[in-house]
Amino acid sequence: MSSEFDLIRQYFSRPAPDAILGAGDDCALLQVTPGMLLAVSTDTLVAGVHFFPDADPALLGWKSLAVNLSDLAAMGATPRWATLAITLPEVDDEWLAAYADGLYRCAAQHHISLVGGDTTRGALCMTLTVMGEVPPGAALRRDGAQAGDTVWVSGCLGDAAFALAAIQGHLNLSDTDFATLSTRLHAPVPRVALGLALRQIASSAIDLSDGLLADLGHILERSQVGAELDYTQLPVSELVHDLAAHPAFDRCVLAGGDDYELCFTAPADKQDAITAIGASLGLRLTAIGQISAEAGLRVTDGDGLAIALDSVGYDHFAS
CATH class of the missing domain: 3.30.1330.10 (PurM-like, N-terminal domain)
Structure with a gap:
């Protein structure tokens, strides 16, 4: 033995x-x-x-x-x-x-x-x-977001959460679609190159392991700011977009875990630099909202009306 x-x-x-x-x-x-x-x-x-x-x-x-x-x-x-x-x-x-x-x-x-x-x-x-x-002074931290900064996210949201929903029997997918989504659940791609490129550009950053709302919430807490997100700008894959009518859509996209994308903030004048980074890496980078001085996290629809949120993300010790 x-x-x-x-x-x-x-x-x-x-x-x-x-x-x-x-x-x-x-x-x-x-x-x-x-x-x-x-x-x-x-x-x-x-x-x-x-x-x-x-x-x-x-x-x-x-x-x-x-x-x-x-x-x-x-x-x-x-x-x-x-x-x-x-x-x-x-x-x-x-x-x-x-x-x-x-x-x-x-x-x-x-x-x-x-x-x-x-x-x-x-x-x-x-x-x-x-x-x-x-390098000293170059680390991306959670406590640097400032009012007026733009909130960005890499890649797409919700793929892994929908794959998990399918495994748990809450969703029926074709074999092809399930294979595509489950790759995001079982073989996430750490955005190392993006993190390196965002040095001196992003004001704060976090990886999305427990869901967008929960993880962005950590930035807001550490930076002592708030944020407003535009629901219509949240990036989703074509497969997830086709599942928009599913009852779990909002939860998977806004609060689903295992995305392992980066959520980051940056001054508004860094938009062109961030767009260039996305192009050079072949990676979708999407502006999804703005940091505000007022505490709290608000998600609005296309008409600017607040969307009620029933879940913010995964917590190991939540009842």
């Missing part, structure tokens, strides 16, 4: 060229680029809470790192290193090989090295800590 150290050597000890010393010792040894700040974020994914226990392990490996990289993207940080603490109910070599391949595929795409972690026996879950670098 494989020991803890056998598992680490076999699945999670690939070369880490950016580390002085990677996995295999009591600690990793890392050299931060002189003059740079270290950005650090940790996320835990738990079976039955963040993913289904029978999830494809290769996609789970990708997603478990990608959602952490999304946090670095929201800070405008360049990914450098990651650690993984994984708890397993049993040793399943086929599952571990697929999970590791998915994780390392995401790591290779974003030039981040796995440099250590831990393995434990218990209910399936994984905790990743990611580290990135950002």
Whole structure:
């Protein structure tokens, strides 16, 4: 039977060229680029809470790192290193090989090295800590939004939430449509390049993990401002647009989790620069509202009338 150290050597000890010393010792040894700040974020994914226990392990490996990289993207940080603490109910070599391949595929795409972690026996879950670098004064934070700033969002909203609704039996989709939407749920794309491009342009930023309203709300709270969003400007994919009559449409688009897009604010005079960034990255960037001095978050329809909101997003400890 494989020991803890056998598992680490076999699945999670690939070369880490950016580390002085990677996995295999009591600690990793890392050299931060002189003059740079270290950005650090940790996320835990738990079976039955963040993913289904029978999830494809290769996609789970990708997603478990990608959602952490999304946090670095929201800070405008360049990914450098990651650690993984994984708890397993049993040793399943086929599952571990697929999970590791998915994780390392995401790591290779974003030039981040796995440099250590831990393995434990218990209910399936994984905790990743990611580290990135950002120049002093260049980090995108939640507390910089100012009255008059424009609110922007990358990509499209609601795809992942509708995929989850289909898995839970609340929505019938064709196999083709489900495959398209479920890719957004199971294999999110962290907007690292966008975060880097928004340095010195965005006044604040956050990644959308718990839903637009909830996550934008964190910016408003930290910045001590409010916002008004134009419902008609919210970007949705063609598939989600076709589901506009579904009772869950507003909840999925406004409060659905797992988008992993960036929501950010910027002075109004940065519009041309942001449009150019979107064009250079081939990424849809949409202005959806404005920051106001008055506290609170308001969503209006095409006639400027407020829309009643019955949900703002996911909360692990909400009753």
